[in-house]
Amino acid sequence: MNYGEKLKDLREGLNLLQNDVASQINIQGKVYSLYETEHTTIPSKHLITLSNFFNVSIDFLFNFTNQKQYSNIKQQINKNLAGNRLKEIRKENHLTQQKLAKILNTTQSVIADYEKGRYLIATPFLYQICKKYNISADYLLGKTDNPKYLK
Numbered sequence: 001m002n003y004g005e006k007l008k009d010l011r012e013g014l015n016l017l018q019n020d021v022a023s024q025i026n027i028q029g030k031v032y033s034l035y036e037t038e039h040t041t042i043p044s045k046h047l048i049t050l051s052n053f054f055n056v057s058i059d060f061l062f063n064f065t066n067q068k069q070y071s072n073i074k075q076q077i078n079k080n081l082a083g084n085r086l087k088e089i090r091k092e093n094h095l096t097q098q099k100l101a102k103i104l105n106t107t108q109s110v111i112a113d114y115e116k117g118r119y120l121i122a123t124p125f126l127y128q129i130c131k132k133y134n135i136s137a138d139y140l141l142g143k144t145d146n147p148k149y150l151k
Contacts, residue, residue, distance in 0.1 A: 025053060041124055048077055074142065135150065
């Protein structure tokens with residue numbers, strides 16, 4: 001997903017060790033190391049925490065944009081808003097929950113749970129949706145209202 005190198009550059013730019021960042025976001029240093037090397041996928045909640053910690057957009061971490069931050073960014077995520085936005089994007093692209101599930105190689109019930117705000121969209125699905133439909137990850141998660149689409 002290309003976020004590992006960004007995380008490393010941001011951390012080193014602040015002269016921090018991996019353990020320093022890990023302790024700031026309440027995880028073990030070894031776990032953070034796995035994020036930087038992309039040997040494991042960052043859960044959405046840690047992705048959000050890291051974007052807040054480094055004061056950068058998720059779109060920047062995903063390498064969707066060179067713009068580090070948006071002016072109207074929110075720190076907190078509202079799962080219901082994220083679910084509504086996923087549903088909006090799905091409908092704009094004329095997809096049923098079943099079709100989107102097939103694209104993401106998951107089940108319709110997972111998509112339904114995201115849209116109902118039961119769970120936060122998993123990082124791999126977030127990345128795939130945003131990449132395929134040129135949607136801002138920050139917009140989809142409700143961290144910003146603009147931009148919606150990436151160029």
